[in-house]
Amino acid sequence: RFKVDGKKVTVKLPDETVAAYIIVKDREFQVRDESQKVELFELKSQSDGDWKLKGSNDQLLAVIKKRDYGYEVEDAAERSLFKSKLKDGKYSLRDAEDNSVLYTKDAISPLSVACLGLEQIESLAVRTGLATTILLFSD
Numbered sequence: 127r128f129k130v131d132g133k134k135v136t137v138k139l140p141d142e143t144v145a146a147y148i149i150v151k152d153r154e155f156q157v158r159d160e161s162q163k164v165e166l167f168e169l170k171s172q173s174d175g176d177w178k179l180k181g182s183n184d185q186l187l188a189v190i191k192k193r194d195y196g197y198e199v200e201d202a203a204e205r206s207l208f209k210s211k212l213k214d215g216k217y218s219l220r221d222a223e224d225n226s227v228l229y230t231k232d233a234i235s236p237l238s239v240a241c242l243g244l245e246q247i248e249s250l251a252v253r254t255g256l257a258t259t260i261l262l263f264s265d
Contacts, residue, residue: 128255128258128259130262133149133150133151133263134147134148134149134150135147135148135150135255135258135259135262137251137252137254137255139251143160144160145160145249145251145252145255146158146159146160146166146249146251146252146255147159147160147162148255148256148259149162150259150263153170153171154168154169154170154171155168155169155170155256155259155260155263156168157169157247157252157255157256164182165182166181166182166247167179167180167181167182167187167246167247168180169190169241169244169256174192175192176189176190176191176192177189177190177237178190179244179246179247181246185202186202187201187202187244187246188200188201188202188207188244188246189202189204190237190240190241190244193209195209195211195212195213196209196210196211196212196217196236196239196240197209197210197236197237197239197240198210198240199240199243199244201246205222206222207221207222207243207245208220208221208222208227208240208243209224210236210237210239210240210243211236212236215231216229216230216231217229217230217231217232217234217236217239218230218239219239219240219242219243227243228242234261235260235261235264237260237264238257238258238260238261238264239257241253241256241257241260242254242257244256
């Protein structure tokens, strides 16, 4: 479940435990632990339209690169992991071999779809929370 309170989204698991908090600050999304004191991840907009995912130690984990077709998720070594594409009214997340991992025909942000490919964030619930927060608060 996701609970929105101002510019903060609480990500809860089915048993109601808090998986993370996502704090929105301008063009930056901070993923914090259940105490809200420890920043686990930061996804920050870059001036060229790309987004950088950094870990708690400020280490670059991934880059979501803006492309003509949507976005490409690369790891810190610039290896392509996923592509978020809009084609024929279908938004899809495709792996490095261009196989469809997931798709929807609902209107959704390609950036949100790309967040689902950020496997550096191990928790699918937290990735989904980040994708939802981007849907709510990103331009």
